[in-house]
Amino acid sequence: MPAKRTAAASAGPVPAPSPPTIPSSSSTTVASPSALSSGPKTLTTNSSVLDIAHTVWQQYLATTPQRTLLLDAFMGFLVLVGGVQFLYCVLAGNYPFNAFLSGFSAAVGQFVLTASLRMQTSSPSAAGVVSSGKGGKGKAAAAKETGSNGISHERAFADYIFGSLILHFFCINFIN
Amino acid sequence: MAESPLNVLLKGNTGRNTRGLLRIIILGTIAAAAVSSRLFSVIRFESIIHEFDPWFNFRATKYLVQHGFYSFWDWFDDRTWHPLGRVTGGTLYPGLMVTSGVIYHILRFLTIPVDIRNICVLLAPGFSGLTALAMYFLTCEMSTSPSAGLLAAAFMGIVPGYISRSVAGSYDNEAIAIFLLVFTFFLWIKAVKNGSIMWGALTALFYGYMVSAWGGYVFITNLIPLHVFVLLCMGRYSSRIYISYTTWYALGTLASMQIPFVGFLPIRNSDHMSALGIFGLLQLVAFADFVRGFIPGKHFQRLLTTMIIVVFGAAFVGLVVLTVSGVIAPWSGRFYSLWDTGYAKIHIPIIASVSEHQPTAWPAFFFDLNFLIWLFPAGVYMCFRDLKDEHVFVIIYSVLASYFAGVMVRLMLTLTPIVCVAAALALSTILDTYVLATPGPNPKAKVVEDTSSEPLRSARKPDVGITSYLSKLVVTSSVVIYLLLFVAHCTWVTSNAYSSPSVVLASRMPDGSQHIIDDYREAYYWLRQNTPHNAKVMSWWDYGYQIGGMADRPTLVDNNTWNNTHIATVGKAMSSREEVSYPILRQHDVDYVLVVFGGLLGYSGDDINKFLWMVRIAEGIWPDEVKERDFFTARGEYRVDDQATPTMRNSLMYKMSYYNYHTMFQGGQAVDRVRGAKLPAEGPQLSTLEEAFTSENWIIRIYKVKDLDNLNRDHGNAVAFDRGHKRKRATKKKGPRVLRTE
Numbered sequence: 001m002p003a004k005r006t007a008a009a010s011a012g013p014v015p016a017p018s019p020p021t022i023p024s025s026s027s028t029t030v031a032s033p034s035a036l037s038s039g040p041k042t043l044t045t046n047s048s049v050l051d052i053a054h055t056v057w058q059q060y061l062a063t064t065p066q067r068t069l070l071l072d073a074f075m076g077f078l079v080l081v082g083g084v085q086f087l088y089c090v091l092a093g094n095y096p097f098n099a100f101l102s103g104f105s106a107a108v109g110q111f112v113l114t115a116s117l118r119m120q121t122s123s124p125s126a127a128g129v130v131s132s133g134k135g136g137k138g139k140a141a142a143a144k145e146t147g148s149n150g151i152s153h154e155r156a157f158a159d160y161i162f163g164s165l166i167l168h169f170f171c172i173n174f175i176n
Numbered sequence: 177m178a179e180s181p182l183n184v185l186l187k188g189n190t191g192r193n194t195r196g197l198l199r200i201i202i203l204g205t206i207a208a209a210a211v212s213s214r215l216f217s218v219i220r221f222e223s224i225i226h227e228f229d230p231w232f233n234f235r236a237t238k239y240l241v242q243h244g245f246y247s248f249w250d251w252f253d254d255r256t257w258h259p260l261g262r263v264t265g266g267t268l269y270p271g272l273m274v275t276s277g278v279i280y281h282i283l284r285f286l287t288i289p290v291d292i293r294n295i296c297v298l299l300a301p302g303f304s305g306l307t308a309l310a311m312y313f314l315t316c317e318m319s320t321s322p323s324a325g326l327l328a329a330a331f332m333g334i335v336p337g338y339i340s341r342s343v344a345g346s347y348d349n350e351a352i353a354i355f356l357l358v359f360t361f362f363l364w365i366k367a368v369k370n371g372s373i374m375w376g377a378l379t380a381l382f383y384g385y386m387v388s389a390w391g392g393y394v395f396i397t398n399l400i401p402l403h404v405f406v407l408l409c410m411g412r413y414s415s416r417i418y419i420s421y422t423t424w425y426a427l428g429t430l431a432s433m434q435i436p437f438v439g440f441l442p443i444r445n446s447d448h449m450s451a452l453g454i455f456g457l458l459q460l461v462a463f464a465d466f467v468r469g470f471i472p473g474k475h476f477q478r479l480l481t482t483m484i485i486v487v488f489g490a491a492f493v494g495l496v497v498l499t500v501s502g503v504i505a506p507w508s509g510r511f512y513s514l515w516d517t518g519y520a521k522i523h524i525p526i527i528a529s530v531s532e533h534q535p536t537a538w539p540a541f542f543f544d545l546n547f548l549i550w551l552f553p554a555g556v557y558m559c560f561r562d563l564k565d566e567h568v569f570v571i572i573y574s575v576l577a578s579y580f581a582g583v584m585v586r587l588m589l590t591l592t593p594i595v596c597v598a599a600a601l602a603l604s605t606i607l608d609t610y611v612l613a614t615p616g617p618n619p620k621a622k623v624v625e626d627t628s629s630e631p632l633r634s635a636r637k638p639d640v641g642i643t644s645y646l647s648k649l650v651v652t653s654s655v656v657i658y659l660l661l662f663v664a665h666c667t668w669v670t671s672n673a674y675s676s677p678s679v680v681l682a683s684r685m686p687d688g689s690q691h692i693i694d695d696y697r698e699a700y701y702w703l704r705q706n707t708p709h710n711a712k713v714m715s716w717w718d719y720g721y722q723i724g725g726m727a728d729r730p731t732l733v734d735n736n737t738w739n740n741t742h743i744a745t746v747g748k749a750m751s752s753r754e755e756v757s758y759p760i761l762r763q764h765d766v767d768y769v770l771v772v773f774g775g776l777l778g779y780s781g782d783d784i785n786k787f788l789w790m791v792r793i794a795e796g797i798w799p800d801e802v803k804e805r806d807f808f809t810a811r812g813e814y815r816v817d818d819q820a821t822p823t824m825r826n827s828l829m830y831k832m833s834y835y836n837y838h839t840m841f842q843g844g845q846a847v848d849r850v851r852g853a854k855l856p857a858e859g860p861q862l863s864t865l866e867e868a869f870t871s872e873n874w875i876i877r878i879y880k881v882k883d884l885d886n887l888n889r890d891h892g893n894a895v896a897f898d899r900g901h902k903r904k905r906a907t908k909k910k911g912p913r914v915l916r917t918e
Contacts, residue, residue: 049482052475059470097440101433109426115462116373116419151372159373163423166377170430 064122071118075111082107102174109167113160120156202326203312207305210333213667214301216675218344221692223297226677228718228735230347231725234296236264237273237347241280241292248273249436255730256720257742258712258764266436267738271356271389272349275299300342300351307355308333314362315597317369318559318566321604328600331662332358336669337544337592343675350589353390358593360386360396361573365566367424368403371416376423383424384431387438394447395590397432399576400424401454403569408461412565418462425455460487536585543673544588546665547658548599555598558605574598603655610651679722681779693777699770699876700726702869707768713878714761715770716750716783716790717743723770732764740793747794750829751787751802757828758864758891761881769865769879773833776840776874778849784816785850787829817853831860832879835867840874863895 064072085104094100151159217226225234240248251265276295283290308329315328332338341350360382367375387393404421407413429442429451442448464483468476541549556574559567573594581591676682681693703713704727713729720734733743749760761769774782783790787807794802806823809815816830824830838846838859846855865879885894 049478052471052479055475056467056470056479063470101440101443102430105426105430109430112422112426112459113373116376116415116423119415119419120371120373151370156373159377163373163377163427166381166427167430170427170434173434174430 068118068122071114071121075114075118078107078111078114082111096176098174098176102171106167106171109171110164113163113167116163117156117160120151120159121153199322199326203309203329206308206326206329206333209330210304210308211301213334213670214304214339214343216343216671217677218297220675220682220690221677221680223294224345224677224679225293225296225347225725226343226345226679227348228721229349230296230345232721232735233272233347233349234293235721235725236268237276237296238292240273240277245274245277255728256724256734256736257739258730258732260739260742262736262738267736269349269387269389269391269435269437271385271387272299272347272352274388275352276347296347297345300346300348301344303352303355304333304338304342307338307358310355310359310362311593311596314358314365314593315600317362317365318570318597319601319604321608323607324600324604327603328596331548331596331600332593334663334666334670335545335548335592335596336666336674337588337595339666339670340544340674341589343670345677349390350392353386353392354589354593356382356386356389357392357396357590361569361593364400364403364420364424365569367420368416368565368569371414371419373419373423376420377427379420379424380427380431383428384434387432388435392590393432395580397442397448397451399573401451402576403572404454404458405450406568406572407565408457410568413461413465415462417565418458421458422455425451456491533584533586536582536588540585540588541581543669545592545595546662548595548662551599551602552595553598554602555600558601559598570594570597570601606651606655610648679726693873693875695871695873695875696722697726699869699871699878702871703727703729703768703770703878706869711767712765713768713770714746714749714764714766716746716772716786718786719770719772729768732766741797744794744797747790748798748802750783751791751794751807751827753826754828754831754862754864755890755892756801758881761864762884766881768868769828769832769881771829771832771877771879773874773877774850775833775837775848779873779875780850782833782850782875783829784833784848787827788814790829815853816848816851816855818856825860828865831862832865832877834860835862835877835879837874861895863891 082104085100085107089100089104217224225231236248236251239251243251248270249265251263252261253264254261256262256264276292276299279299280290280292280295283295311332312325312329316322316325318324338354341348342354360379363375363379363382367379383393383396386396400421404417407417429448432438432442433440443452460483464480467479471479545552552574556571559570574591577587577591577594580587679696681695683691683693685691700723703711703723707713707729709729711729712732713723713727714732715723717733717735717737720731720736723729723731724734733739733746737743745760745764749757752760772782773784774780775784788804791802791804791807795804803823806821807814807827809819809821813819815821816824816834820830834846834848834855836859838855838857840846843857846857846859847853848855862879864882866882867877868880869878870876882891885891887894889897
């Protein structure tokens with residue numbers, strides 16, 4: 001599940017308000033209503049938590065592109081796999097502890113790698129937005145960084161494969 | 177790297193190339209200086225492994241090279257910790273041995289036959305050159321001015337705080353660990369800056385290497401999460417941090433678990449829990465950040481509150497359950513002693529007994545870091561001025577490392593890199609401000625131009641800005657003087673304080689010529705030549721590794737100190753009367769007992785001076801049989817002369833040290849030169865041991881444990897009988913008196 005807000009903001013089919021203007025602090029309130037107006041459902045100020053969650057879900061389904069959804073599905077699957085292993089460990093004991101650990105960490109590791117990939121690819125300007133949003137004090141440096149920081153999709157995917165290879169090498173080595 | 181803007185003198189593309197070439201040459205020179213300044217001991221003595229721990233590493237490396245990697249991995253060593261043995265393959269950090277093994281095989285493959293000993297001796301200097309290089313990269317990430325990087329590399333190359341652990345021959349884990357530490361930090365900074373999986377994964381790889389090389393990896397394990405945590409608290413969460421941290425943690429933890437000695441510690445031990453906690457926290461923050469993109473602030477806040485309550489409730493319950501059920505191990509003793517300096521002294525004497533675990537004395541900071549120590553705060557202040565993510569890292573690192581260096585002498589080693597970085601930042605700012613040709617030096621201005629080699633530039637520059645000619649000259653020349661003083665100081669410290677192998681001692685003769693005292697090797701070689709291959713040698717644990725490495729004889733205890741009880745047994749045997757010690761020696765199959773005695777030569781690191789630690793450690797296990805108080809006189813003095821307490825005089829250690837010592841001197845003039853004490857005219861009598869060997873300067877004394885008496889007498893009686901038999905009846909009256917003094 002963890003992914004990134006800029007995904008929705010910039011990659012959605014809806015012409016969202018230009019993301020770079022959104023500062024990272026609490027000013028989302030200003031920008032979001034316009035995004036919400038085209039969303040599936042508007043919220044009243046005092047709707048319940050469940051309602052909010054529901055809206056988020058709707059919004060998410062409506063604004064996420066197909067490829068990112070695929071990644072999300074994979075991440076969901078990994079959470080499931082990790083959860084099942086953990087449950088097994090709790091219920092049936094952790095006897096082959098190495099095996100459990102490597103299985104579980106493979107799931108967790110792949111999950112975070114996928115989340116990282118999602119962050120890097122779900123919006124082309126993601127890195128740039130974030131760095132200029134956060135590095136408020138070093139504006140010049142942030143601007144300079146954006147050039148080198150805009151990681152292309154291919155680069156991100158290559159990194160992803162590199163990370164996964166290392167991860168699975170360690171897991172296989174550790175599984176006994 | 178650092179594509180620096182145009183230099184004033186060297187413009188354009190050629191200029192950049194020239195500067196790149198210059199930089200490479202300078203770095204090469206620095207590396208060469210770093211290597212060569214560590215060779216004092218090789219030149220002055222010979223190519224020999226130093227001190228204590230390196231001897232074990234050396235022995236393990238030889239084993240690795242001889243028997244191959246897999247049998248090294250499964251190595252069970254039955255020649256140490258005598259009755260118990262040691263699962264060596266699973267209880268060491270293999271990084272160092274594997275590194276030199278790989279180098280050995282590569283050189284062999286290139287048909288360069290090099291003795292494995294020379295590789296081991298020269299490994300530390302070689303890696304110090306690499307450390308200087310890594311330091312350059314790390315500092316270049318901190319500052320736009322490449323002069324900072326070069327300065328930091330130069331500092332790192334020759335700073336005594338690092339040289340102390342990396343002279344040629346000190347083949348210890350730190351030899352490669354500091355390089356790995358610095359390089360891991362460089363990769364981490366790179367990862368945080370770029371937010372790419374690749375840098376994160378590389379960080380994890382080098383972190384894994386670091387874990388395989390040194391127990392100090394825990395420092396990285398805690399520093400990186402702390403960095404992330406502080407960034408989160410500063411509201412600087414970004415996808416870059418998420419990517420780099422989670423990649424590092426997921427891969428790095430797996431990598432660290434590959435080392436058998438570390439094993440499941442990363443998920444069990446509390447030392448590693450902060451990293452796990454930050455990992456979880458970061459997931460939540462990322463998720464919250466993701467959700468925030470969808471809904472207005474007010475709703476988000478409500479959702480967030482719910483989430484926080486749920487998550488913290490779950491985490492708290494989980495933590496309580498885990499702690500109660502004992503899944504998470506308590507903090508390790510060494511860790512406690514970091515926070516409470518008195519902890520070790522009270523609870524774990526074996527940790528407190530090691531001199532490098534003592535708190536640092538203040539002069540040591542200046543001694544090890546010279547003028548860097550006062551540039552250090554200035555550099556940290558520079559980091560506050562433009563507070564980017566990497567500067568936060570420097571600040572955290574310097575605060576933590578300063579504290580730790582104050583607590584434990586040997587953690588000065590972790591402080592040294594950051595001092596070099598900070599000092600280089602400060603000094604390069606000074607130089608950039610004063611040396612550059614900008615009219616009117618303005619410290620606030622972001623100076624983009626810079627110098628690649630400051631003395632060169634300083635010679636040419638000052639004639640441009642006439643107005644500030646004087647101040648420029650003063651500042652630059654004083655900086656140059658400081659640098660020269662620093663170099664002189666480093667060389668002096670290295671050659672005088674840190675280049676002694678401590679296996680071979682050097683002293684000056686009255687005429688100034690050097691005199692080598694080689695008692696250790698003499699004695700170990702005697703053991704190797706004159707005792708059976710399986711003769712067990714008992715000594716205090718300090719000498720265990722050396723006996724194993726040089727004499728190749730099984731030992732009872734060694735510097736690994738994994739079994740406190742066993743060490744306490746040896747301590748008890750040393751500090752008890754002969755009648756008590758003899759059964760202990762017999763039970764442990766001891767054939768020879770080795771003591772180090774410096775009384776003749778004035779060598780202060782001997783066993784009588786360490787004796788109180790033996791007593792304390794033994795007292796920790798047998799409080800009612802060994803009592804520290806009994807070794808002090810009524811006035812609370814630790815004495816070895818005729819005022820010494822009976823317990824002291826009857827202890828095996830005392831007897832072995834001073835046995836026959838009075839025969840060296842004319843009529844009752846025996847003097848212990850270490851403790852400046854005049855010894856009683858009558859020397860101690862030994863009945864259960866016999867002197868086997870005493871080295872030239874009496875530093876090492878080896879005693880053979882007597883076998884059981886043929887006539888089934890106890891040894892005291894047998895000796896008394898022998899003495900009585902040899903002498904006349906008249907002197908037999910001496911018999912009982914001898915017994916009483918024993």
